[in-house]
Amino acid sequence: VNIIVCVKAVPSRPKNPVIMNEGQCIRVESPQWLFNESDEYALEQALLLKKSLRASVTVITAGPVHVQDILYASIARGADSAVRIDVDEFDPNLLAHILFLAIKKQTYDLVLTGVESSDGMSSQVGISLATKLGVPYAYAITKVEAILEQKSLRIERELGGGRHQTLEIELPALLAIQSGITRLSYTPAAKLFQARRTGIPCLKPEALGLSNEELKMHRNIKIIEVFQRTTANKVQLLTGNSAEVAKVIFDQIKGAL
Amino acid sequence: MGPEVLVIGEHNGGEIEPITLDLVSWGCQLAAENKWQLGIVLLGLGAQQCSSKLTNSGADVIFVSDGPEGQQYSTAIYRDTIASIVKEKQPRLVLFGHSYFGIEIAGSIAVILQSSLLSNCLSIHTSDNGFAVVRPIFGGGLLMRAHLQSHGPVMVSMQRGASASRIFLTKLADVVPIDVDTTIPSPKLKLVHETLPSLGSEITNAKVLVAVGRGIGQESKLSIFRELAEQLEGSIAASRPVVDLGWLPSDRQVGLSGQTVKPNVYLAFGISGAAQHIAGMREAALIIAVNKDPDAPIFGIAHYGVISDLFDVATALLKITKAQK
Numbered sequence: 001v002n003i004i005v006c007v008k009a010v011p012s013r014p015k016n017p018v019i020m021n022e023g024q025c026i027r028v029e030s031p032q033w034l035f036n037e038s039d040e041y042a043l044e045q046a047l048l049l050k051k052s053l054r055a056s057v058t059v060i061t062a063g064p065v066h067v068q069d070i071l072y073a074s075i076a077r078g079a080d081s082a083v084r085i086d087v088d089e090f091d092p093n094l095l096a097h098i099l100f101l102a103i104k105k106q107t108y109d110l111v112l113t114g115v116e117s118s119d120g121m122s123s124q125v126g127i128s129l130a131t132k133l134g135v136p137y138a139y140a141i142t143k144v145e146a147i148l149e150q151k152s153l154r155i156e157r158e159l160g161g162g163r164h165q166t167l168e169i170e171l172p173a174l175l176a177i178q179s180g181i182t183r184l185s186y187t188p189a190a191k192l193f194q195a196r197r198t199g200i201p202c203l204k205p206e207a208l209g210l211s212n213e214e215l216k217m218h219r220n221i222k223i224i225e226v227f228q229r230t231t232a233n234k235v236q237l238l239t240g241n242s243a244e245v246a247k248v249i250f251d252q253i254k255g256a257l
Numbered sequence: 258m259g260p261e262v263l264v265i266g267e268h269n270g271g272e273i274e275p276i277t278l279d280l281v282s283w284g285c286q287l288a289a290e291n292k293w294q295l296g297i298v299l300l301g302l303g304a305q306q307c308s309s310k311l312t313n314s315g316a317d318v319i320f321v322s323d324g325p326e327g328q329q330y331s332t333a334i335y336r337d338t339i340a341s342i343v344k345e346k347q348p349r350l351v352l353f354g355h356s357y358f359g360i361e362i363a364g365s366i367a368v369i370l371q372s373s374l375l376s377n378c379l380s381i382h383t384s385d386n387g388f389a390v391v392r393p394i395f396g397g398g399l400l401m402r403a404h405l406q407s408h409g410p411v412m413v414s415m416q417r418g419a420s421a422s423r424i425f426l427t428k429l430a431d432v433v434p435i436d437v438d439t440t441i442p443s444p445k446l447k448l449v450h451e452t453l454p455s456l457g458s459e460i461t462n463a464k465v466l467v468a469v470g471r472g473i474g475q476e477s478k479l480s481i482f483r484e485l486a487e488q489l490e491g492s493i494a495a496s497r498p499v500v501d502l503g504w505l506p507s508d509r510q511v512g513l514s515g516q517t518v519k520p521n522v523y524l525a526f527g528i529s530g531a532a533q534h535i536a537g538m539r540e541a542a543l544i545i546a547v548n549k550d551p552d553a554p555i556f557g558i559a560h561y562g563v564i565s566d567l568f569d570v571a572t573a574l575l576k577i578t579k580a581q582k
Contacts, residue, residue, distance in 0.1 A: 017395075017399060023403075023404075093374060118396050121393055121396075123360045123376060124363070124364040124367075124374060125364075127362075127363075128365065128367060128368050128374075131364070131368040135445075136333075136446045138446060140357060158357065158514045160356065160357045160513050160514055161516065162458075163451065164451070165450070165452075166451075167448055168447045168449055169447075170445040180497070220372070220406055220411065223403050224404055225401065229398060229400050229557055235557070236562070237556075237564065242565070245573065246574040247577060249574055252545065252561060253489065253543070253545075257465070
């Protein structure tokens with residue numbers, strides 16, 4: 001069983017956003033680039049399946065070289081291999097296409113993604129990728145169980161408002177994993193150190209067969225402006241020492257009851 | 258030629274989902290400004306009944322497919338049906354809700370139609386032969402404005418609560434039945450069963466909610482908030498990360514994936530205010546947020562905000578509450 005996990009590194013504290021490449025991506029400064037939350041859970045779920053099904057786990061990301069740390073971390077946790085596609089794109093439509101070009105050449109039974117990345121916030125890449133691959137998919141998965149003899153998985157998904165569904169999905173398939181599906185494991189520093197010596201293959205978009213014409217065809221979105229969210233409703237900020245602030249809060253609560 | 262704007266409606270078998278009304282109001286505004294027509298698509302069991310509630314909504318046409326077989330509708334059927342309607346009607350814009358349903362189909366339909374999708378949007382307007390949208394990025398503290406244009410129909414999904422100023426159009430929509438092929442030769446995704454949320458849970462009934470987020474730092478810190486909730490005769494609630502960490506059970510979770518609450522008072526401690534959380538508590542009558550981070554999106558919706566240490570404020574508030582008893 002081959003599992004591919006699509007992961008993304010996201011900035012811990014994005015600062016000074018600048019629009020790059022004529023509106024195609026946003027560059028930010030950040031002290032750290034961390035695992036996107038739900039992607040980390042997707043990896044953890046893949047590693048659980050690796051144990052129970054003796055699967056092999058390949059981790060893939062699309063981004064510039066500074067996102068590579070999460071690939072080393074993935075190997076340290078138990079992933080068998082990792083690949084980085086060397087692109088800097090923000091459009092989820094295009095990212096889904098780039099991942100598709102990379103994944104379609106591989107043998108896979110299961111592709112896992114997270115539900116949403118904290119930078120793009122589109123919740124789209126997994127769904128679009130599954131459609132391009134022509135495999136069944138499900139979103140916001142909170143439980144995965146293998147049904148070996150049938151080559152399918154029993155999964156549980158969220159529908160919102162506390163509703164859940166249990167489904168059976170035939171492999172190959174794509175699942176967008178919800179945060180919290182399992183407990184995250186601890187990565188020993190020694191393993192991380194060791195993983196850092198692993199060579200991570202870097203794929204150029206040309207090697208995937210992504211021509212300039214194809215890129216142009218996919219470019220329907222242009223970022224015009226990035227700005228701070230100004231609060232539409234005027235939040236009244238309470239200042240003073242804790243006792244003074246607490247008094248105002250208490251009076252407001254009493255008034256509202 | 259069909260309507261220029263097509264809204265993909267959602268309902269729960271008899272009631273229109275609120276997000277659909279948001280979409281219809283955006284659709285009305287775009288239609289009125291550009292002299293366009295607005296269409297709505299309603300599918301599944303109860304769609305006919307719901308369509309009668311939208312005939313006065315400002316839409317020109319409602320495409321409906323009802324019927325008992327609607328009960329077995331799967332995501333794939335919804336998706337393929339909507340894709341074929343869009344292919345046939347060639348609207349300029351298809352509006353989806355950024356809901357579980359919308360997320361599961363919009364990104365797929367965009368691929369099927371070789372179009373592009375901009376999801377999770379807060380506003381949409383026409384611009385330069387295309388559309389300009391505003392949407393959150395990087396956790397919601399920042400917004401981006403983007404332009405979207407394609408040769409064929411483009412797809413946009415809108416957040417719940419992102420509503421245009423209501424333009425009231427007096428017209429009566431035509432209700433047009435459509436045929437849906439509900440047979441999938443060999444379904445690759447089968448429903449085993451569905452669990453409904455427990456009704457009338459404690460947090461949906463509470464008048465005061467003391468809600469905690471990841472910002473409380475550790476499980477052992479919960480006790481002061483529990484005590485505060487008790488003193489205020491309310492309940493303790495949580496955002497998703499706290500439940501994921503196992504610090505509180507899932508029936509305490511407020512947000513899109515948890516419960517929608519509407520208390521008189523919502524005290525948010527250490528909750529950053531992700532869109533998925535805000536969707537579940539925005540209608541609280543009084544929202545007071547305490548957070549260390551001045552950029553936390555929760556301050557965008559709170560009535561009162563305190564940028565401070567959570568525990569200092571909670572301790573002081575607990576002291577006053579006890580003193581007043």
